[in-house]
Amino acid sequence: MIKGIGVDVVDLARFTRQVERTPGLISRLFAQSERGLPVRSLAARFAAKEALIKALGDSAGATWHELEIVNDQHGNPEFQLSGAALRAVHDRGISRVHVTMTHDGGVACAFVVAEGES
Template sequence: MIIGVGTDIIEIARIEKAINNTNGFVEKLFTKKELELFKSKNMRAEVIAGNFAAKEAISKAIGTGVRSFSLKDIEVLRDELGKPIATLNENIIKILKVSSFKLNISISHNNTSAIAFAILEDM
């Protein structure tokens, strides 16, 4: 059964500006493994924007937005084929109040925007 659906879109230029003008922007919002992913992708703003949009979409699928947890509580990496895979930490799992769940996410971008969708299912 679907618990929630979320989507988010963000202008890549907004993320570029935050990266360049906000000290520690990526370190405040992303995990160490995500930072490693970004470095492996040459810190491309569209990759960072995609992950940011995914975290926001997931927070909307959970139904709380980012009120009850930090964006660092969500980790978005890629599998060997490049598919985005999200891991939720214990702070979020407590909020969900389900024993088993499945989280599907999709990330895409063009020259100006990044978009993500999240579908959260009770198993």
């Protein structure tokens, strides 16, 4: 059963300007494992984090680092949640979070589906 759906779009040029103007932004928004990626990939991950918050209905007090995105053994993105983010998912009866991300034509986009039992 679908418990929540979220989508977010990030303008790559605007995101790049924000990162250049605010040097601490990368460390504030991304876990250590996410840093060092190209800006377009960071923008897609930011969109995914925002999409998850929308799928949950709110941020539930979670920090950006608790919404870490890693790649599974096949290279597909997945959330590695911790802290308040993990509690929020469990409290809402969510057993699986699906995420897909893309970037093209100056835009990064992510779509999240939160799934659980009825």
